[in-house]
Amino acid sequence: MRLLVLGGTRFVGRALVDDALARGWEVTAVHRGLTGALPAGVRVRTADRTSEAALADALGDGTWDAVVDTWAGAPAVAGLSARLLRGRAGRLGYVSSLSVYEWGAHGNESSPVVAGDPAATDGDYAAVKRGAELALTEVFPDAVLARAGLILGPHEDIGRLPWWLDRIARGGPVVAPGRPARPLQYVDARDLARWLLDGVAGDLAGPVDVVSRSGHATTADLLQACVEVTGSDARLVWVDEERLAAAGAQPWTHLPCWVPESGEFAGFLESDTSLAAATGLACRPVRDTVADTWAWLQAEPRPPQRPDRPVHGLPAEIEAHLLAG
Numbered sequence: 001m002r003l004l005v006l007g008g009t010r011f012v013g014r015a016l017v018d019d020a021l022a023r024g025w026e027v028t029a030v031h032r033g034l035t036g037a038l039p040a041g042v043r044v045r046t047a048d049r050t051s052e053a054a055l056a057d058a059l060g061d062g063t064w065d066a067v068v069d070t071w072a073g074a075p076a077v078a079g080l081s082a083r084l085l086r087g088r089a090g091r092l093g094y095v096s097s098l099s100v101y102e103w104g105a106h107g108n109e110s111s112p113v114v115a116g117d118p119a120a121t122d123g124d125y126a127a128v129k130r131g132a133e134l135a136l137t138e139v140f141p142d143a144v145l146a147r148a149g150l151i152l153g154p155h156e157d158i159g160r161l162p163w164w165l166d167r168i169a170r171g172g173p174v175v176a177p178g179r180p181a182r183p184l185q186y187v188d189a190r191d192l193a194r195w196l197l198d199g200v201a202g203d204l205a206g207p208v209d210v211v212s213r214s215g216h217a218t219t220a221d222l223l224q225a226c227v228e229v230t231g232s233d234a235r236l237v238w239v240d241e242e243r244l245a246a247a248g249a250q251p252w253t254h255l256p257c258w259v260p261e262s263g264e265f266a267g268f269l270e271s272d273t274s275l276a277a278a279t280g281l282a283c284r285p286v287r288d289t290v291a292d293t294w295a296w297l298q299a300e301p302r303p304p305q306r307p308d309r310p311v312h313g314l315p316a317e318i319e320a321h322l323l324a325g
Contacts, residue, residue: 001025001201004067004089006049006081009036010303012095012148013070014155015193017042023197030058035303050077056084066091066200072308074121075131082139091200092140095192096147098209098271100130104264108272109147109207125308133207142205146196149211149271150257152289153189154296157303160256161293163313164223169230175314175322176223176236177244177255183215184222184257185269187281188289195281204279213277214270217286219258225290239322247322249314256312 003020007013008029014036020027021041029038033046047058049071067089071078082092102112116130117123118138123131137143152161168174192210199208220236227234241260244251251259259265273281305311 001066002064003027003197004062004064004085005029006067006069006071007031008038008042010157011070011153011155012151012189012192014038015153015189016068016070016197019190019193019197028062028064030055049081050074052080052084055081059084059088062088064089066093066197068093068095068196068200069136070095071132072125073128074123075116075118075128075135076121078132079118079135079138082136086139089140091142091144092136093144093146093196093200094133094136095196096133096145096207097125097129098147098149098211099126100133100147104267106267106271109209109275144196144199144204145207146192146199146210147207148187148192149209150184150186150269151189151192152186152257152293154292155189155303156293157306158309159305159312161290162297162302163256164226165230165290165294165297167313168223168226168232168234171233172235173237173323174223174234175249175255175319176219176238177249177251177258178219178238178241178260180218180220180238182219182258182261183269184217184219184286185211185214185271185273186217186257187211188284191281191283195276195279198280208275208279209271209273210276210281211271211273212281212283213273216283221286222257222290225287226294228287229291229294237323243322243325247318247325249318249322253310253312254314254318 003025008017028043030045045058047054049055100113114126114130116134118135120131259268
């Protein structure tokens, strides 16, 4: 297989490159040349993909069996790359998001989605992801749309699991949110990459919610794995939802990977992902994801904070208040 990766230096893009190389595929990556480094064997081309002339020059006259795109920006830019690749790539896979579903109405792939404009140059995250899906499927109607949920694993540039690992590695009492057995729903970037490359190499098409079954791990499983792999003396102090809310602790950002089980987040992390499993998604144990992420954090420089995402982690003053209580 000759694979083109649009991006490839960070998180899911890097997982896609690594998996393709492990398969013996010929991999070309187009990126800006500003972040990260690609493994040996990748054919690297640099371009700012927001420039049609620059991207066209980087693509040259190349042809590929498949292209995968992790773009999280303007739908118009996704559409531009798709049009430049019309007739030059056999299949297309796109890393989309569960965020494209209407808030509070998601159960599976048949759930209603937000409005999206394929020509948009800006917008909120849900709208641009949906707009990009529309832009790409205008050119590649059989595209594989990987609507990923929470993504964890090595090379994470969002700061969710790295924050938990760093905080727990420091030791002492650590605020653990909600109910220990609260089910989580996530996907390791490497499992997502393997599933998506299998999909574009085969005949899979359309949207699939690519995330583990609800309860593949629990909050306690995730945090206890962090304690074990870091060798920390940390003690998990479980704090209920009401006390967290009263203290101003924000779900998802202050307490990464976690949201309450009631209120506006009811049903979150509990969607039906049977289609992903039926189409080949296999999710590794949570301890493997945690251990490999910790090993990566010890071995390589951290990626810079993504400007399009908030800084994650519980503020020290809120943590101190909760632990004092």
